[in-house]
Amino acid sequence: xxxxxxxxxxxxxxxxxxxxxxxxxxxxxxxxxxxxxxxxxxxxxxxxxxxxxxxxxxxxxxxxxxxxxxxxxxxxxxxxxxxxxxxxxxxxxxxxxxxxxxxxxxxxxxxxxxxxxxxxxxxxxxxxxxxxxxxxxxxxxxxxxxxxxxxxxxxxxxxxxxxxxxxxxxxxxxxxxxxxxxxxxxxxxxxxxxxxxxx
Numbered sequence: 314x315x316x317x318x319x320x321x322x323x324x325x326x327x328x329x330x331x332x333x334x335x336x337x338x339x340x341x342x343x344x345x346x347x348x349x350x351x352x353x354x355x356x357x358x359x360x361x362x363x364x365x366x367x368x369x370x371x372x373x374x375x376x377x378x379x380x381x382x383x384x385x386x387x388x389x390x391x392x393x394x395x396x397x398x399x400x401x402x403x404x405x406x407x408x409x410x411x412x413x414x415x416x417x418x419x420x421x422x423x424x425x426x427x428x429x430x431x432x433x434x435x436x437x438x439x440x441x442x443x444x445x446x447x448x449x450x451x452x453x454x455x456x457x458x459x460x461x462x463x464x465x466x467x468x469x470x471x472x473x474x475x476x477x478x479x480x481x482x483x484x485x486x487x488x489x490x491x492x493x494x495x496x497x498x499x500x501x502x503x504x505x506x507x508x509x510x511x512x
Contacts, residue, residue, distance in 0.1 A: 333362040333373035338382055342393045351396035352406040354413065355389045386452045387411070404439045404455045405481040412459060415445035416466055418473040418482035421498065424489035430507040441481075442492055444469070460496050486511035 341361050345351070353361075355374075364370040374391075377383040384394045386407050393399070408417065421440035425431035437455035447461045462469070473482040484492070490508055493500055 333364070333370075333377070335377075335380065335382065338362065338373075338377050342382070342396070346393060346396040346398050349398045351393040351399045352386070352403070352410055353383075353391050353393075354410050355391070358383075358391060384453065386454065387450045390452075392454075402478075402480050404452070404457055405479070407450075407452060407454065408439060408441050408457050408459075409480055411450060411457065412441075412443045412445040415443050416469050417441050417443040417445065417459070418469065418484055420473075420484045420489045420492045421460065421496070422489075422493070424484055425486060425493070425503060425508075427483075428486040428489070428507075428511055430486055430490075430504045430511065431502050432504070433502055442469075442484075460492075462492070462495075 345353075345361075358374060359370055362370060362373060364373065374383070378385055378391070381394065383391045386392050390407055390410050392403065392407070405419070418441070419439070420442045422431060422434045422438070423440040426434055439455060439457045441457065441459050442462045443459045444462060444466070445459065448459050450457045450459075472488045473484045475482055486508055490500075490503065493503070
């Protein structure tokens with residue numbers, strides 16, 4: 314199942330480069346799909362498909378994208394488009410990969426929309442607060458917007474929480490409103506009465 318490409322003899326130290334094959338990739342991605350994993354950073358894939366050189370790995374990765382076995386979400390992040398574990402929270406899973414190692418949670422317009430206290434916002438945009446750097450990523454699965462927060466980690470954990478089956482921490486309506494003001498966003502679309510009801 315493994316394809317070996319021999320380096321020409323005029324190269325120093327004639328060796329073989331191990332390049333991932335289609336069947337090998339499908340099998341390994343299926344294994345991770347059964348574990349509920351369908352989003353990968355480049356370094357994750359490099360561990361899944363070890364090669365003798367970065368060039369061999371990059372060739373294999375390009376081929377997997379071209380044949381539709383993987384889909385590039387944005388630079389450095391890939392999705393298994395055929396995964397059974399792929400769900401409506403895919404953008405959140407991509408966001409967590411993009412800010413791996415940081416504390417991040419859904420807030421601002423995304424959460425205010427879920428609570429029904431704001432209107433007229435794009436449905437394909439995820440608004441995230443993070444201890445990491447700010448930035449915006451346009452992916453085939455929607456726009457992911459990161460806004461930096463200087464709030465202490467203890468405060469972040471106090472005002473955000475996990476929901477079973479959801480990959481990213483979320484926050485309540487009032488904290489999302491507070492974050493909206495902190496980052497200097499337009500607040501006139503917020504229904505103050507509805508916000509008050511969520512207390």
